[in-house]
Amino acid sequence: MENLVTYIHDNYLYGAPVWLVGAIVQFVIALLLLMLFVAPFAGILSFLERRIAARIQDRIGPNRVGPQGLLQFLADGIKSLLKEDLIPRDADKPLFILAPYLVFLGMFTTFVALPFASKLVVADLNVGILYVFATSSLTVVGLVMAGWGSGSKWSMLGGMRSAAQVISYEIPAGLAALTVILLAGSLSMQTIIANQGAHPWQWYIFDNPFCTISFFILLISLTAEGNRAPFDLPEAESELVSGYNTEYSGMRFVFFFFAEWANLYVLGAIMTTLFLGGWQIPESLYKASAGMASWLPQIVQLVFFQVKTMVFVFLVIQLRWTVPRVRIDQLMALCWKYLVPIAFFCVIGTAAWMIILPDGSETVRYLLTALAGLTIVYYFYRVVYQLRVTRSELDFNPLV
């Protein structure tokens, strides 16, 4: 690292301070790594989503391009690149062109603050969670721009819907996150994780009942913010043709979807960080892996973080292909009549809990953990039951 910085400083940027060159080099490397991570990740997520959707619908799904169809997203990407770049005559051209990039930017910049492991984070901001919420709501500007700039009435309706929806759901999301911020006493993502433990009963979700409720509120709000079903009103294909992206084609269209899938990951990462202990691994595992190589604990932490995140990704994908879409008035009623008051209640409840039981209650933690365990067991029981009753023709084999 130092060699590289000295090399660049001596050969190209002589005269600039060394620390600045070092910062720039670090920045570029981090960006490249993130780019390399996010880009294929969104692609593979698109494959996953299509495959899971196919299984839910008793289909096979993509299985032709590459092993098990894993490279389908590359083929689709190349196809989209080769498409004609069409801009409607009535479109507001600058807005139309700018919109997908803004959506993408809003999604992409959140990755900067995501803590993948105890040392694997681009920037551990002291306002980390605030930053993540702020940048991820930048996408709404892009969506409204796309809706307005397309010069189509369907797009405009979609853009308006997305504005109303994303802004409304920021409030319960922020309030739900506030319970965790109260407990951790910090906005930094790393501190929030460090304050939790590796075992489920040490996570914030099971800290007190109010936190468990805020967990669900945050999950619903983030799903709504990411325009995922059952809250995918801005792109409701049966009502608004395709909503804000009706007029988009080719690579611009892909950018919207890219952002959607990246957002799915951000959703999982935020939930994992705030409620599920992030990258925390048991002490024994840390010591065992650190004994083998100094960098190994980071990798184990990364794996733990990814697994937890993927749970949410799967959950949201499964939800999308199971439930119908809500109507716009029902969506608003859910937010303002239910989520916001309950979220307020949870914030006050958590504060009261912290005063009454400063160290928390072990019994409550174990009880909530056991309840969650039972819920998961019930979930798998239902899956098996479903497969048995309907005698599904595609069995549980994931490789078809």
Next chain:
Amino acid sequence: MAIQTQEMMLNMGPQHPSTHGVIRFVVLTDGEVMSEALPDVGYLHRSIEKIGEICEYHGFMPYTDRADYLSAMNANQGYAMVVEKLTGIQVPKRAEYLRVIAGEFNRIISHLLSIGALAMDVGAATPFVHALKEREKVNDLMEALCGQRLTYNYVRIGGVCYDMPPGFSERCLSWLDSFEPQMEEFDRLVNDNKIFIERCANVGIISTEDAIAYNLVGPNLRASGVDWDLRRDMPYSIYPELDFQVHVGRGEKGTLGDSFDRFIVRVREIRESMKILRQCFAKIPEGEIVGKIPKVVKPPIGECYVRTESSRGDMGYYLISDGTAHAFRLRIRTGSFTGMSIIQKISRGMMIADLVTLIASLDVVAPEIDR
């Protein structure tokens, strides 16, 4: 400066994902709430009635498939019945059974498509695919029976064109057995789904008076609480020998005659059709499949109107014969047309998302509107 606002005119269709074919609505909206949706029909007019005056009687049968391609068997049967009644042709018992078997299968798959499309229009893609999956299996059965998967052209004047292939009834019965758990799964996925009920209950309420005044037929009429099914009340073919129930809307999740009632009536009719099919396979007699018919059918001078209960309700054929091999006038009366006509009244003050639910719940099929 005073701010002036005006209603936005939206052109919904003819190319729109939820208008189910080429139907167009001119929607006047104020944001999400619309003041009116004006249906614009005629995009699929193919002059089928006029063709009926040019073709010979036998030759018109394939055209009836196209009058309502989602329940072609029922359309076939109605036309065959009107010619038989006017000419006085006797249909063998076995042929009647085969017609009812084919017709009820057709009713099942037509309703499956309808309820699946409703689920998709409220945003759930999965039920639609499951419905289509089962529909494909029935299509396979129909292919075994008559060689076609969509436009069957199976019914002939005086009977049907093919007998059951070997092993057909076993295949059908085994499909019925496998279909029952699928319907239960569908129930769990859709009927008991909170969001689905919220989207359908109290949406597009058609009162009993309106339903009668606008001449709604079939499941749409029954959903509004009118207990009227031609198969039971004006029986034809072998329906008097069969035991089945007629379901009417009860407004169990919302108001009588809402979209959920129309949906649930169709779901229950699928179960009744399955009951009818089991009875038919148990009772079907041996014998001829087509009666004694002349090569060129020439009904005597006169006129005749026959009503049948198709998947979309009362499907009527009105035939005037001048004694030649061609009809003098043929008129087809279909349920989708009247279904379309009520949308303008019901849609006032609805949200755009509800209009989509209403159209899907009325189960209007574009070719049946225009013929």
